[in-house]
Amino acid sequence: MASLLASTGVFTCALAVVALVIAAAGYDLSGAARAAVEGAVGSPFAVLSATLKRTAPFLMLGLAVAVAFRAGVLNIGAEGQFLAGAAAACAVGLFATPVLGRATLLLEIAAGMVAGAGWAGIAAMLKRRFAVAEVVSTLLLNFVAANVVAYLVRGPLQEPTGAYPQSSMLEPIARLPLLIDGQRLHAGFPIALILALATWWFFRSTAAGFRFRMTGSGRAAAASAGLINVNAVQMHALIASGAIAGLAGACEITGVTYVLYEGLSPGYGYTAIAVAMLGGLHPLAVVASATLFGALGAGADAMQRNAGVPAGFAVVAAALVVLGVLAIPRTLRLLRPAWPGRS
Amino acid sequence: MAEMEVVGNFLEAAVRSATPLGFAALGALIAERAGVVNIGIEGSLVCGAFASFVVAGLLGPEAGFVAGGLAGMSMGLVFAVFVVALRAQQIIVGAAVSMLGLGLTASLHRIAVSSTGPGAPISTFLPLQVPVLSEIPVFGQAFISQPVTTYLLYALFPLVGWGLYRTVGGIALRAVGEQPSAAVSAGHSPARIQCAALLACGFLSGLGGATLVVAQTGIYSDGMSAGRGYIAMAIVALGRWTPRGVAAGALIFGGVSALQFLTQAVNWRVPYTIVLATPYLLTLVAMAALRGARAAPAALGRTLNRL
Numbered sequence: 001m002a003s004l005l006a007s008t009g010v011f012t013c014a015l016a017v018v019a020l021v022i023a024a025a026g027y028d029l030s031g032a033a034r035a036a037v038e039g040a041v042g043s044p045f046a047v048l049s050a051t052l053k054r055t056a057p058f059l060m061l062g063l064a065v066a067v068a069f070r071a072g073v074l075n076i077g078a079e080g081q082f083l084a085g086a087a088a089a090c091a092v093g094l095f096a097t098p099v100l101g102r103a104t105l106l107l108e109i110a111a112g113m114v115a116g117a118g119w120a121g122i123a124a125m126l127k128r129r130f131a132v133a134e135v136v137s138t139l140l141l142n143f144v145a146a147n148v149v150a151y152l153v154r155g156p157l158q159e160p161t162g163a164y165p166q167s168s169m170l171e172p173i174a175r176l177p178l179l180i181d182g183q184r185l186h187a188g189f190p191i192a193l194i195l196a197l198a199t200w201w202f203f204r205s206t207a208a209g210f211r212f213r214m215t216g217s218g219r220a221a222a223a224s225a226g227l228i229n230v231n232a233v234q235m236h237a238l239i240a241s242g243a244i245a246g247l248a249g250a251c252e253i254t255g256v257t258y259v260l261y262e263g264l265s266p267g268y269g270y271t272a273i274a275v276a277m278l279g280g281l282h283p284l285a286v287v288a289s290a291t292l293f294g295a296l297g298a299g300a301d302a303m304q305r306n307a308g309v310p311a312g313f314a315v316v317a318a319a320l321v322v323l324g325v326l327a328i329p330r331t332l333r334l335l336r337p338a339w340p341g342r343s
Numbered sequence: 344m345a346e347m348e349v350v351g352n353f354l355e356a357a358v359r360s361a362t363p364l365g366f367a368a369l370g371a372l373i374a375e376r377a378g379v380v381n382i383g384i385e386g387s388l389v390c391g392a393f394a395s396f397v398v399a400g401l402l403g404p405e406a407g408f409v410a411g412g413l414a415g416m417s418m419g420l421v422f423a424v425f426v427v428a429l430r431a432q433q434i435i436v437g438a439a440v441s442m443l444g445l446g447l448t449a450s451l452h453r454i455a456v457s458s459t460g461p462g463a464p465i466s467t468f469l470p471l472q473v474p475v476l477s478e479i480p481v482f483g484q485a486f487i488s489q490p491v492t493t494y495l496l497y498a499l500f501p502l503v504g505w506g507l508y509r510t511v512g513g514i515a516l517r518a519v520g521e522q523p524s525a526a527v528s529a530g531h532s533p534a535r536i537q538c539a540a541l542l543a544c545g546f547l548s549g550l551g552g553a554t555l556v557v558a559q560t561g562i563y564s565d566g567m568s569a570g571r572g573y574i575a576m577a578i579v580a581l582g583r584w585t586p587r588g589v590a591a592g593a594l595i596f597g598g599v600s601a602l603q604f605l606t607q608a609v610n611w612r613v614p615y616t617i618v619l620a621t622p623y624l625l626t627l628v629a630m631a632a633l634r635g636a637r638a639a640p641a642a643l644g645r646t647l648n649r650l
Contacts, residue, residue, distance in 0.1 A: 025454050074434050130631035135434055136576065137630070139382070140623045143570050147620035155614060267445075273438050310453035312565075315446025322439035323421075326431035 007278055007285070010324035011292060018317045022309055032307040039302020040295040049184040050301070053256065055294030057082070057265075059192040060248035061272030062279060062286040063199050064241045070203065070281050071237030072216035077123060077138025078245040079269025080145035081116040085246025086253040087149055088115030090167050090260040091157060093174040093253075104174045109250050116246015117239045119145060124238045128231065134238060142269065150262050157260060166261035176255035188251030193287065195244065200283040212237055245269065267315070274318040277325045293318065347481055353598075353605045354485030359559065361597025362493045363388070366551030367575035368582070368589050369496075369503055370544035375579055376507060377540035378520035378533075378642040382437030383422045384548045385572030386444025387415035391552025393448040396563035397455070399465040404557040407465065408492065408550065411557070415549015416542050418444050423541040427534050430646050441572065449565045464561035468492060490558040492550075499547075504586035516540055520640035523647055533647055548572065570623075577626035584639060596622050 023029040040051050061078045068075035089112040097104045123141060126132040150165070152158075157167040176187040203209040214222040215233045222228040248268075253260060275293050279286035300314030367384055374381045394414030399407025418440055425436040455462065468490035476487040507513040518526040519533045526533055551571070556563055578596055582588025599622045606618060 076434070076438060126627065126631055132627070132630045135380075135382075136573075136580070137627055139573050140577065140626055143573070143623045144620050147616045147623075150619075151614050151616040154616065267442075270438065270442060273435065274442070277435065308457060310450040312446045312449030312453060315442055316450060317446075319439045319443035319446055322435065322442070323425060326425055326436060326439070327429055 004285070006328050007280065007289070007325065010328065011278065011321055014317050014320035014324055017320055018313050021316070022313060027309050028307065032303050032309045035306040035309075036299030036303045039306070040299035045183065046298065046302075048180060050298035051291070051294045052189055053184045053186070053294075054297045055291050056186070056188040056192045056255070057248050057252050057268050058272065058275050058293045058297075059287060059290035060188075060195060060251065061245055061268055062275030062290050063192075063195055063283060064244035064248065065272045065276035066279065066281045066283060066286055067199060067212070067244060068237050068241035069276060070216045071212040071234055072219065073234045073238045073241070074135045075120065075123075075138050075238055075241045076135060076273065077120060077141050077269070078241070078248075078272050079265060079267065080138070080142035081119045081242040081245035082249040082252070082265055082269050083142075083145040083149050084119035085112035085116040085249030086264055087145075087152055087157075087249075087260060088112055088246070089250035089253050090170070091152075093170045094157065094168060097171045097174045102173055104171075105176065105254065108174065108254050109247065112246045112250025112253075113243045114246070116249060117243035119246070120238050120242020124235045127238075128235055138238075146262070149260065149264070153260055153262060159259075166259050168259070170254060170258045174254065175258060176251060184256070186251070186255030188255040191247075191251060192290075195247075196283045196287050203283065208236075245272075271315075271318050274322045277322050280325075349605070351481045351484035353601055354481065355488060356601035356604045357594065357598040358485055358489060358493065359597070360600035361593045362489070362496055362558070363551040363554045364571055364574055364578060364596050365496050365500075365590065365593040366554060367548045367571055368578040368593050369499060369586070370547030370551070371575045371579045372582075372584065372586065372589050373503065373507075373516070373540050373547070374544040375576075375584060375643055376520045376640055377516045377537050378523065378640055378645060378647075379426060379537055379541060379544075380433045380437065380576070380644045381419075381422055381541065381544055382434060382573065382576065383418060383440030383444070384437075384544065384575055385441040385568055385570065387418040387440075387545045387548035388444075388552035388555075388568035388572050389448050389566065390418050390444045391415040391549030392556050392567050393452060393552075393563055394549070395553035395556045396462065396465060399557050400462055404466060404468050407557045408553045411553025412546045412549040415547070415552060416545040419541045419543075419545015419548070422545070423538045426646075427537050427541070432646065433644055445566060445568075452563065452565055462563070465557065467556075467561045468558045492554050492558045500586050500590050507586065512536075512539075517640070520642055523642055523645075537647075548575070551575075574622060574626070577623075577630070580633070580639075581626065581629045583633070595625070599625060 019029060022032055039046055041047055061082060064078050065075065089108040092111040093104060093108045096107055100107060119141060123134050123137040126137045127134050153165045153167055159166060159168040179185045179187060203213060211228050211233050214228055215230045219230050223230045257264060271293060275289050276286060279289035296314050296317060300311040303309045304311040367388055371384055391411035391414050395407035395411030398410035422436055422440045425431045426433050470488045471491050473487050477483045507517060515526055515531040516536050519536045523533045552568055555567060574596055578592035579589055582592035603615060603618045
């Protein structure tokens with residue numbers, strides 16, 4: 001309860017600071033606020049096609065980050081794993097649809113998860129075999145992934161005319177179904193909700209989840225208890241985290257964009273760190289924080305469209321949220337044991 | 344002679360690409376020798392680039408260069424407040440500071456564009472020829488036909504080396520990075536030293552970002568730091584946490600970036616994006632080959648509890 005209050009407080013403070021900056025920059029604050037609120041929650045269209053559509057990737061990526069961080073693994077490569085998942089799903093969708101028809105969708109989702117897990121697996125292997133810190137390797141792999149996508153959309157996956165750096169559009173049967181006619185909310189959203197419940201249950205009620213949590217709250221203690229192989233647990237956590245991020249990428253391309261292109265992720269993987277932190281790394285709280293960030297993104301877009309206020313302020317707000325959460329001593333006490341010694 | 348000109352052009356481009364990396368990596372080196380991992384360098388770089396563009400447009404490239412350093416330092420200050428004073432986890436603060444820098448510059452740039460239109464390219468530092476030295480074949484073309492900011496970087500490397508190894512402050516800084524309690528016993532304050540190191544790191548990173556604008560492109564675009572802050576950290580690891588190694592590492596990374604010019608010159612058909620990915624892959628390979636962080640300061644990344 002106290003942490004819920006604190007998180008709400010932090011979010012409100014971050015918004016207030018950004019509002020002050022917007023006003024100081026000479027914009028009409030009330031107009032901007034009205035545009036933002038209407039764009040985020042003002043109509044069924046705003047809620048379903050703007051806010052919740054955006055919530056799906058934030059929620060899945062936030063869960064991916066939370067799974068890794070809870071096990072004490074600093075996976076900041078959700079961005080690259082997301083792109084790997086999206087690229088794999090796209091490739092499967094383009095080549096398998098004529099053969100498999102409806103079943104393609106399942107294969108796309110599976111391919112996305114495997115690709116995300118594999119991309120994180122590179123970092124896991126580098127950590128295990130060569131003692132390369134996952135903080136650096138996952139981050140560097142983000143840039144490699146972005147360049148691989150840039151290569152794919154100009155090479156093997158480029159649309160046949162060769163005029164644009166993007167893939168062909170996925171066939172309608174290879175797409176995630178939309179939930180409501182005329183709205184852009186797709187089946188990825190309930191998948192994300194189920195995933196949140198599953199993650200919560202995993203941490204709360206399974207032995208493996210217990211090992212994850214123990215490893216995260218103190219490597220030395222977990223190892224000396226004798227039953228936990230902390231290196232293996234952290235490797236599994238990193239790969240699981242990558243699989244979830246890859247799923248997010250697959251859902252984004254099969255549910256929202258239907259094509260692969262370079263700017264597919266406007267930094268979703270980095271925002272996800274803020275989503276997970278605001279949710280205190282708790283899977284159910286991450287649902288709430290992902291929804292808030294979805295609304296924030298939708299509101300910021302509407303603000304830029306209708307009131308001319310730069311959407312970049314949403315990124316600033318997200319950064320302030322992370323800093324605010326870190327500044328709360330209680331959160332600090334909760335998080336500090338998770339990363340003892342070196343990072 | 345044509346081959347020598349290709350080599351000279353390639354090395355010249357390598358040094359040019361290495362310069363912003365060198366400034367940022369030197370900053371990262373100072374912070375890491377004081378025991379702090381600062382992935383917020385990216386934020387300092389992009390703020391430095393933006394501030395230098397704005398100020399250089401008004402007051403000229405010299406003022407822009409200094410303004411870039413100061414803007415980078417302000418991001419370093421934010422990082423220092425959270426990591427040193429509030430003792431928050433360094434990686435997460437760094438990620439947030441990078442986001443803050445990228446978001447702020449994108450917003451401010453948009454505000455500037457909507458009120459005054461896109462800024463015209465500013466006048467940049469031109470290559471400064473040095474008599475005799477610039478005449479040396481290949482070497483002169485590569486190293487001594489650069490903007491004045493690059494010569495400043497040449498001077499900074501030995502200066503930082505001298506400061507880290509030959510001054511009381513530098514020895515205390517390295518002690519904080521290796522064994523903070525020993526530094527405390529010797530009467531030094533780790534908090535104060537880490538703060539100073541982070542401000543220096545932010546300033547140098549800001550200069551690196553400014554170099555991109557006032558010594559190279561003459562224009563600012565959103566996110567133009569393009570991950571150089573993260574490459575800087577890779578360079579420090581590659582250079583085994585020494586000024587000499589960092590200088591060599593920056594040159595290697597500059598060389599890989601410049602390969603794209605070389606592939607064009609010799610008409611070598613390699614996809615451009617693959618060339619762009621190589622520095623990141625090279626870092627991963629280098630870190631794996633060096634088996635992680637053996638040479639790293641012992642207390643690197645540790646949150647200091649009692650100071």
